[in-house]
Amino acid sequence: MGNPQAGWYPDPSGDVTKLRYWDGLQWTDNFTDAAVQTAPGYAQPTYPQPGYGQPGYAQTYGAENSSDATLRLVAFILNVVSTVSVGWAIIPLAWMIPICVRSWNIYKGTRPNTTAFGVVDLIFGNLIAGILLLVSKKEA
Numbered sequence: 507m508g509n510p511q512a513g514w515y516p517d518p519s520g521d522v523t524k525l526r527y528w529d530g531l532q533w534t535d536n537f538t539d540a541a542v543q544t545a546p547g548y549a550q551p552t553y554p555q556p557g558y559g560q561p562g563y564a565q566t567y568g569a570e571n572s573s574d575a576t577l578r579l580v581a582f583i584l585n586v587v588s589t590v591s592v593g594w595a596i597i598p599l600a601w602m603i604p605i606c607v608r609s610w611n612i613y614k615g616t617r618p619n620t621t622a623f624g625v626v627d628l629i630f631g632n633l634i635a636g637i638l639l640l641v642s643k644k645e646a
Contacts, residue, residue, distance in 0.1 A: 524539065
């Protein structure tokens with residue numbers, strides 16, 4: 507996705523009373539007051555927002571192909587099965603539940619798949635799930 511043209515855009519911090527200048531690559535420190543709605547039926551124009559990686563935008567992670575997504579989904583399912591199977595021993599739930607939550611976030615693409623988490627899952631979660639995460643593509 508290309509960067510939008512240089513110009514004045516709504517402040518990405520959410521302040522609707524200000525416009526901030528986008529120089530084509532990054533936000534500058536230049537602000538101005540936003541236009542005030544003066545006539546009934548007047549709609550404030552919408553401006554393109556700078557894309558991925560700019561302030562105010564959540565970064566997403568995820569598998570680029572379906573085989574990575576499948577590996578991550580299977581890893582999540584195995585983590586849940588392991589958590590349920592050791593649920594009778596209360597202490598392991600202290601780390602098994604966060605491992606399940608993190609593996610779900612990796613599958614959904616809201617957290618990066620890292621080698622460190624794959625090793626943690628391998629040791630403390632589920633052996634097969636950890637191996638699947640280690641085989642799957644890493645984002646960080």
